[in-house]
Amino acid sequence: EVQLVESGGGLVQPGGSLRLSCAASGFTVSSNYMSWVRQAPGKGLEWVSVIYSGGSTYYADSVKGRFTISRDNSKNTLYLQMNSLRAEDTAVYYCARAGSYSPNTPHDYWGQGTLVTVSS
Amino acid sequence: AIRMTQSPSSFSASTGDRVTITCRASQGISSYLAWYQQKPGKAPKLLIYAASTLQSGVPSRFSGSGSGTDFTLTISCLQSEDFATYYCQQYYSYPPMYTFGQGTKLEIK
Numbered sequence: 453e454v455q456l457v458e459s460g461g462g463l464v465q466p467g468g469s470l471r472l473s474c475a476a477s478g479f480t481v482s483s484n485y486m487s488w489v490r491q492a493p494g495k496g497l498e499w500v501s502v503i504y505s506g507g508s509t510y511y512a513d514s515v516k517g518r519f520t521i522s523r524d525n526s527k528n529t530l531y532l533q534m535n536s537l538r539a540e541d542t543a544v545y546y547c548a549r550a551g552s553y554s555p556n557t558p559h560d561y562w563g564q565g566t567l568v569t570v571s572s
Numbered sequence: 573a574i575r576m577t578q579s580p581s582s583f584s585a586s587t588g589d590r591v592t593i594t595c596r597a598s599q600g601i602s603s604y605l606a607w608y609q610q611k612p613g614k615a616p617k618l619l620i621y622a623a624s625t626l627q628s629g630v631p632s633r634f635s636g637s638g639s640g641t642d643f644t645l646t647i648s649c650l651q652s653e654d655f656a657t658y659y660c661q662q663y664y665s666y667p668p669m670y671t672f673g674q675g676t677k678l679e680i681k
Contacts, residue, residue: 487670489616495657497608497616499670510667521671546615556663558606559670560627562615 454478454561456547461566468537469571474530474547474563482525485550487559488532490543490568500545501532504555515541535571544568574598574665578658578673581650584681593676595643604664607636607645608674611656620645620659633669655680 460472488500496546499523501511509521520533530547544565551557575598585591595605603623608616616629620636623643633648647654660673 482605489670496675497661499672502668502670513667548618550663555666555668557660558618558621558663559608559616560618560621562617564615566634 453495454549456549456561456563456567458545458547458563458566459567461545463569463571464537465572466538466570469533469535470537470543472532472534472547472566472568474532476528476530476549478548479490479552481523481528481530485555486521486523486530487548487550488519489546489548489559489562490519490541491546491565492540492543495543502507502550502555503530505552534568537568539570542568542570547552573669574601574662574671575673576660576673578660578676580669580676581674582677582679584679585650586681587650587652591647591650591678593645593658593660594677595638595645595673597641597643597662599642601662601664603639604662605638605643606661606663607634608637608659608661609654609656610659616659650678652680654678 455477457475480562488501503521518536546565547563548559549561593650605623611618624636655679
């Protein structure tokens with residue numbers, strides 16, 4: 453059974469850092485295209501970042517230069533390192549799988565989300 | 573960047589109704605279009621991909637159509653469990669952006 457479990461969210465001050473984790477089971481993270489998607493309170497979904505199975509990474513303009521996506525193949529875990537956090541980064545962060553054959557695939561499995569709150 | 577626009581943003585309907593939600597892309601995306609359902613406090617759930625292909629386990633009352641720039645999601649006979657927010661998403665662009673529409677909240681009349 454495919455499962456994604458996020459952790460690492462919490463309250464952080466503006467300018468601070470946080471690292472989110474997404475532990476996967478039932479499939480191999482490194483063989484898939486994996487994304488982070490966020491949702492601000494009461495708002496819609498916003499794609500944040502993707503890591504390709506080959507290792508290439510891409511980011512939304514809103515987080516480019518501040519966030520870094522990575523993975524640990526030995527732990528089958530996806531990460532999102534978030535630096536220089538701003539109030540507008542406050543959101544529930546979901547990790548999601550975008551398939552294994554191509555990056556041009558939808559997100560078929562999602563974690564339950566972890567809340568990040570940026571506030572002083 | 574490709575922009576996705578859904579309409580309406582919200583509307584009310586009754587169980588048994590047939591409802592249609594539209595999604596328009598700012599440029600052609602072929603059939604690289606997915607629909608998701610999200611209930612409060614839950615993660616999104618993939619309903620339809622490739623514009624019209626039903627994800628495994630999704631009831632057949634859900635259907636999708638369209639290609640290029642204009643797409644629709646239709647629920648043929650609303651059930652109580654269908655009241656939720658629906659999002660379209662394009663996965664065509666490179667570099668990848670996976671842009672979502674702003675969402676359509678379907679409420680009980």
